[in-house]
Amino acid sequence: MGKTLFDKVWDAHVVDSIENGPQVLYIDTHLIHEVTSPQAFNELEERNIPIFRPNQIVATADHNTPTLDQHLPIKDVLSRNQLKQLSENCNKHGIRLYELGHKYNGIVHVMAPELGITQPGKTLVCGDSHTSTHGAFGAIAFGIGTSQVAQVFASQCLLLTKPKSLRVTVNGTLKKGVLPKDVILYIISQIGTNAGTGYFCEYAGEVFERMSMEGRMTVCNMSIEMGARGGMIAPDETTFNYVKGRKFAPKDETFDKKVAYWKTLATDSDAIFDKEYTFDASEIEPMITYGTHPGMGIKISEIIPKIDDPSFRKSLDYMGFKAGESMLNKPINYVFLGSCTNSRIEDFRMAAHFIKGKQKAKNVTAWLVPGSKQVEAQIEAEGLKAVFEAAGFELRQPGCSACLAMNDDKIPAGEYCVSTSNRNFEGRQGQGARTILASPLVAAATAIEGKIIDITQHLN
């Protein structure tokens, strides 16, 4: 029987197998950030265990960083302390760190691909569930807990049971105005938030084959929102062209040799998956969420369903919505364009293209937060910043920002925020805040109109 893309990468990294138990999986690259690493560093120190492979670790500060005045000392004492600890830990152990203000600083899932750290065929982990993003390159990438961060520090390995395999295929052509974000929100709305639990997902079919790397990253990013530990897309010319020439990408003949290997990774035609879903691209429309988990999504023109279930009612109560009503024309005062789901240059290009020549609605506070310093620089270089400013938008400095609202970027209680991030849990963007997930295009349109509109009616 043939092997899947996942099998090929996994099997190439198994160091050992315990009988009737987990396997020892070798980890090529370990990404760390300030929030989930300090306790792991402490643990190793307490147990007197050295860091095994410091040169396979890359650190950035992103979750807890301000998006204004990054050159000034951080006001919040706890946040400042967390960043200080990260710097100290990295210095002490000789770990490469792109700290706040560094030209390569950014959200871990934006900066690593950008620097060519993320490559096909690799295993890559980070103490962050959206590590699934890197699977867009045909890497096995997944989020881990802090105990596992300590395990990788100590041994560059993890003890894991091989997950089952799942494939989601989308064939056909996407309609105008339907972005990668809509594709993944649609998939999750159809299969649910735990359809992927225990599985690693591969996305296949024409839609993903034609997608840009940025789009593939948006899709793989939200694999965790359907419960899957990670998502993958077979590496192809789009992938190779993206990786080529980046700072940490292999060079010259080594690159060619790697590409030859990467080309062998695609799933064999006779491989069998434990579970498969297939969708037709023409069914997908711009999406929006109305509830408090990412599976509670509808096509923007649809009405909120009626479901008789206490958890469903609790969720609608929190959001202040009623079953059976439409989301269209709901006034919105906050818009967030950012997060590791949608803060890459392509997302800002898309938003700028729509915004150009228009004005932001007066009632709207809009935060545009690039995913990295490199994206920020590109926004400026391509003239997008000027477009945003002319339309009345504020461009902030890179970081996770209002995606999880650990810093000052919090949505006030009771307010709605149309957000390009990945989670609409209660209080995710601030205590009492109500998050509505959507694509960068829908977010941009909301900011211009001050309310939710049917974007499909506005595309010429």
Add this chain to the structure above:
Amino acid sequence: MEKFTKLTSTAIPLEVENVDTDQIIPARFLKATDKEGFGDNVFRDWRFTKEGKLNENFILNNPNYRGSILVTGTNFGCGSSREHAAWALVGYGFKVVVSSFFADIFKGNSLNNGLLPVQVSKQFLALILTRLKENPNTQITVDLENQTISILETTLSESFDIDPYKKMCMIYGYDDIDYLLSKKDQIEAFEAQKI
């Protein structure tokens, strides 16, 4: 890590589905650099109102319900990878979480912190919840060695699955680091032959 073999306790029924890690421990409490104190903030925004008052409607604040077992709806622990969620539950005093379904990363994090996730059938979960609602003093026994969960003074019982390796770790209080360190030679040999 603390050892776990068998536990009998009253339990707290949290009848909510899809409890995500942002509810278990909100992000604003993640600024600490040690593992202490998270128990004080477990389910913070459900336990307290926006004004900071105790929310009397929330089950953890109901004086009739006590115990080190949390019984909860399906897909518990979805969302972020933050191990702080497990630390918060352990810090509050929970030793077992019972649900009909656990999110992957949460499950692993719990096992790494001596918090036992017990996955039961939907029917058995409904049974326990009903019993607990009828009688808050209902006692539940979780026997890891035999992999069973039973409602005391009844014949209601079910067996549960656990990875055999993880079961041994829980029973002996081992963690994965000890095991991985013992494999160092093999790991180095693997590195040497890798392309």
